[in-house]
Amino acid sequence: MKNIQKIFISIAGVVILILVVVVSVISLGVFRQIEESAAIRKHNFIVINDTADLLSELKDAETGERGFLLTNNKAYLEPYLAVIGIIPEHVAELRRLILISAAKKHLDAAVPLIDAKMAELAQVIVMRRNNDTASALELIESGKGKLLMDSIRVEMKDLNQIEQDALAKSDSELQKGLHFLFFLIITASLFMLLSALSLVYFIYREKQQQIKEIIHAQTQHLLVIQEETNKQLKQVNTTLQISEEKYAVTLGSIGDAVLATDGQGHVTYLNAVAEQLTGWTIALASGRPADEIFRIINEETRQPSISPIKETLAHGTIQSLANHTILIARSGSECAIADSCAPIHNREGQVLGAVLVFRDVTERMKIDKCLKKAYEDLNIQSIELKRAAQAKSDFLGNMSHELRTPLNSINGFSEVLYDETFGPLNNKQKIYINNILTSGQHLLLLINQILDLSKVESGKMNLSLSSLPMKNLLNDISLLLADTVNKKNLKMQLEIDVNLPDIEADELKVKEIVYNLLSNAVKFTPEGGKIGMRAEKTGSEIEVTVWDTGVGIAVENMEKIFEGFFRVDTPFSRVTEGTGLGLPLSKKLVELHGGKLFVESMGLNKGTSVKFTLPVISAGVVLNETKNIGS
Amino acid sequence: MKQKILVVDDNKNNLMLEKDILEAAGFEVCEAEDASTGIAVARKEKPDVILMDVRLPDMRGTEAARILRRDKETRDIPIIFVTASVMAENEKEIKDIPNTGFLGKPINTRTFAKKISEFIK
Numbered sequence: 001m002k003n004i005q006k007i008f009i010s011i012a013g014v015v016i017l018i019l020v021v022v023v024s025v026i027s028l029g030v031f032r033q034i035e036e037s038a039a040i041r042k043h044n045f046i047v048i049n050d051t052a053d054l055l056s057e058l059k060d061a062e063t064g065e066r067g068f069l070l071t072n073n074k075a076y077l078e079p080y081l082a083v084i085g086i087i088p089e090h091v092a093e094l095r096r097l098i099l100i101s102a103a104k105k106h107l108d109a110a111v112p113l114i115d116a117k118m119a120e121l122a123q124v125i126v127m128r129r130n131n132d133t134a135s136a137l138e139l140i141e142s143g144k145g146k147l148l149m150d151s152i153r154v155e156m157k158d159l160n161q162i163e164q165d166a167l168a169k170s171d172s173e174l175q176k177g178l179h180f181l182f183f184l185i186i187t188a189s190l191f192m193l194l195s196a197l198s199l200v201y202f203i204y205r206e207k208q209q210q211i212k213e214i215i216h217a218q219t220q221h222l223l224v225i226q227e228e229t230n231k232q233l234k235q236v237n238t239t240l241q242i243s244e245e246k247y248a249v250t251l252g253s254i255g256d257a258v259l260a261t262d263g264q265g266h267v268t269y270l271n272a273v274a275e276q277l278t279g280w281t282i283a284l285a286s287g288r289p290a291d292e293i294f295r296i297i298n299e300e301t302r303q304p305s306i307s308p309i310k311e312t313l314a315h316g317t318i319q320s321l322a323n324h325t326i327l328i329a330r331s332g333s334e335c336a337i338a339d340s341c342a343p344i345h346n347r348e349g350q351v352l353g354a355v356l357v358f359r360d361v362t363e364r365m366k367i368d369k370c371l372k373k374a375y376e377d378l379n380i381q382s383i384e385l386k387r388a389a390q391a392k393s394d395f396l397g398n399m400s401h402e403l404r405t406p407l408n409s410i411n412g413f414s415e416v417l418y419d420e421t422f423g424p425l426n427n428k429q430k431i432y433i434n435n436i437l438t439s440g441q442h443l444l445l446l447i448n449q450i451l452d453l454s455k456v457e458s459g460k461m462n463l464s465l466s467s468l469p470m471k472n473l474l475n476d477i478s479l480l481l482a483d484t485v486n487k488k489n490l491k492m493q494l495e496i497d498v499n500l501p502d503i504e505a506d507e508l509k510v511k512e513i514v515y516n517l518l519s520n521a522v523k524f525t526p527e528g529g530k531i532g533m534r535a536e537k538t539g540s541e542i543e544v545t546v547w548d549t550g551v552g553i554a555v556e557n558m559e560k561i562f563e564g565f566f567r568v569d570t571p572f573s574r575v576t577e578g579t580g581l582g583l584p585l586s587k588k589l590v591e592l593h594g595g596k597l598f599v600e601s602m603g604l605n606k607g608t609s610v611k612f613t614l615p616v617i618s619a620g621v622v623l624n625e626t627k628n629i630g631s
Numbered sequence: 632m633k634q635k636i637l638v639v640d641d642n643k644n645n646l647m648l649e650k651d652i653l654e655a656a657g658f659e660v661c662e663a664e665d666a667s668t669g670i671a672v673a674r675k676e677k678p679d680v681i682l683m684d685v686r687l688p689d690m691r692g693t694e695a696a697r698i699l700r701r702d703k704e705t706r707d708i709p710i711i712f713v714t715a716s717v718m719a720e721n722e723k724e725i726k727d728i729p730n731t732g733f734l735g736k737p738i739n740t741r742t743f744a745k746k747i748s749e750f751i752k
Contacts, residue, residue: 397716401686404715408737409644415740416648421655444737 009202016195023188027181034177037170043097044167048160050094055156057083057090058117062149065121069128069136077125087118103162110155117148259356260344261290265309268353277337277360279330294356299324299336308341312354316343327358335360389458396454403447411440442579449581453564456588463506463592465618470542471500473507474535477514484522485531493532500535503542504618509589516582517546517610524608525550540616541595547609553601561599562587586612593618633659634751637678639669639695640713641688649682649713649738656744664688666695673705680751682734685714685724693724700728709751713738 060079067076091111098104120139127136139145251258257274261267267290270282278285278293285293296305308319319341327337339358343351414437417425425433455461474496485492503510514533521531531548553561562584587597590612597612636658640646643664650660661676663669666687673681681699685692692712699705712725715736725731732750734743 401715404736405642405645408715409642409648411737412645412648412652412740416652419741422651440737 006206009199009206012195012199012202016192016199019188019191019195023184027184027188030177030181030184034174034181037174037177040170041167041174043099044163044170047094047097047103047163048167050090050097051156051160051163054087054090054094054114055153057087058114058149058152061087061118061121062145065124069124069133069140072128072131080121080125084118084122087114098159098163100162100166103159103166106155106159106162110152110159113148113152113155117145117152120145120148256357256359259290259294259358260353261309261313261356262353263313263351265290265313265354267293274358277327277329277335277358279333290354290356294358295328296337297326297328299326308339309354309356312341312343313351316345316349316351318342336362336365338364393454393458393460396451400447400451403443407440407444407447411437411444414440446579446581449579449585453581453585453588456585456592461589461592463509463618465504466507467502468505468507468510469502470535471496471498473510474500474514474533474544477511477518478533480515481518481522484519488522488525489527490522490525491530493530495532495534497536499537500542501537501616503614503616505593505614509593510614513586513589513612514544514546516586517612520582520610521546521548521550521608524548537616538613541613542616543611543613545609545611547607549607552604552606552608553599554604558599558601583610590614633657634680634748635659635661635676635678636747637661637663637669637673637676637681639663639666639681639687639692640684641665641686642684645684645736648740649743652738652740652743653747656748658744658747666690666692670695670698670705673699673708674702677704678708680747681708681710682713682747683710685712685716691724693728696725696728696731711747711750 061083064076064078064080068074068080091107091114095104095107098107124136124139124145127133127139251269251271254271255273257277258269258271259267259274259278260269266287267282267285270278270280270285270293275281275285280293290309291307294307294309296307297303298305305325311317311319320339325337325339326334328334337358338361339356341354341356344353344355346352414433416422417433418430418437452461475494478492478494482492518531518533525531525548529549531550532546534545534547536543564581564584583599590597593614595612595614597610600609600611601607636653638646638649638653638660639662640649641664646662646664650662653660661672661678663672666689669681669683669687672678683692683696687695692714696710696712699708699710707730709730709732710728711732711734713734713736725733734746
């Protein structure tokens, strides 16, 4: 449709163009013809004029000749003389000008007549000059001249007639051409106007068509969109419906009571729990003011509480009930509740309603009360425990002091006696006094270890940190035990990494740890056995392992060895040897440094391996700056 | 001339032990059984060093030490606390008193005199 129109318009355009060209060409042709006709016409005019001139000249010549003949006055010859020279020229020019052959024939017929006439005139003039007037008159009277002149007139008249006809003919042709041209111009103009109008009409039609098509397309597009939108709306509706159902199920099945209102505070929804707590059904409650359904009072004052729904609707904020709120059900029964109320906003922020969520907290209040009491009891116990811990610490401090004071005498005097500072002893006395001293020292060790354990446990053990050259320290401690090792015929293996770094730790405590572990190894390994110590750096720590091939630890005793005063029964250890506190204390001291201590044993009589780690850089703080000059 | 040592201790046995050891080591020893007597003896005798118990019947040894530090005549006498109280708080108690040392009880009779000599050197 559109294409056909386009083609049509194109063809129309081409046709109009061709017409314009054709009309132009024709117009040009006609114009030329008109021009030609005008030229011919002009030519005819000239010929007619020239013919008249020629005849006039001949008459002038004859008049002049007659005048002279009559008067013999030469002045009359002037017209003759004036034209006599130019007549032949005029004849020649006329011949050149005449194009019509019929006219030319008349000229050709006239030429000898003119020549004869000219000769006759000349003869008369000569005769008169010679005063032979008689001959001249005779010649004139012969009528020969008049005859000649008449003949010339006839010829000239015919020639003139022919030219006149030609003139008339070209005139009419000119007229015809002009008319045609006029007609052509008018027709062409009209046609063009028509064409232009049609073209405009067609273009208008086409544009209209195009607009129609665009509108149609747009309409179609809109229809498709609308259809799509409808589909989506339908889907959204379905989703919404599902969602609503889901919410209804959710609200219905949650353990809390849910009450919803509209913007005026009228009930629109109650879930099952809300129905149960208020004693109202949704059917009865719907549309009623929420205050009627949700009646609350203060537990202590028994005065009505401010409704959180009203507050929420008024301010659009989330509200929570004060504690100790009692809900009075429709039946008059009461229960303690906790609740919160939130506004329902639309997108513009207008409050459309409120959702109140509340629950029966009777049970929880009971539990809360119990918990509170338990917490208070716990606090009391905690304070008592702290007091007990302080008492224990004080007791230990006092005990330590009280025990040390007599021990100072026992050990001091025994030592002085044993050293025989103030005189010699016999052998028996020396052995006895040594027994006293050894027992006193053992007692002192026990007191010190108990005190240390207690200090660590109460967090009162402070570390006096310094940089410890571990390689030397480990070697030195092993040397302290060299005697005992030799006496028991044990073999001691030391594998101390040459790259073992210095560590930041409390020197006395580290020495105590290593000494405790090594002396345990010696103590619990039978004669001829092996003990050893391995030390290396692992990451940011050092790891020291003290091992032996001794009695080991039974699996069931693995826990007990850290409890204190536990000692593996062994035929090699005497009761007085060891306190049973060395390992637990060592573990505590290692942990105080930020390290770890583990004991491994494959079982009874399969040896023991105690591994402990110490950080290279301690996180501890140097506290003890007192100058301890040693004890 | 013998160096003079003042020993302040309320336990007669300990007093005797320390006195005997120090005299055996060649010191001249004067003694006091409570803090106020100790302060009086210190002013009178001007010892080279005072060995001070901490738990004394009339006041704490550290309190006596502060009194001695305030007195022009006894201000510069070095004081060594010889005490059976080895808990951390006891150490703190003596930390800020200048020119003091610490020895725990029971004492090591074999090194006791030597350590004191080194301290007052």
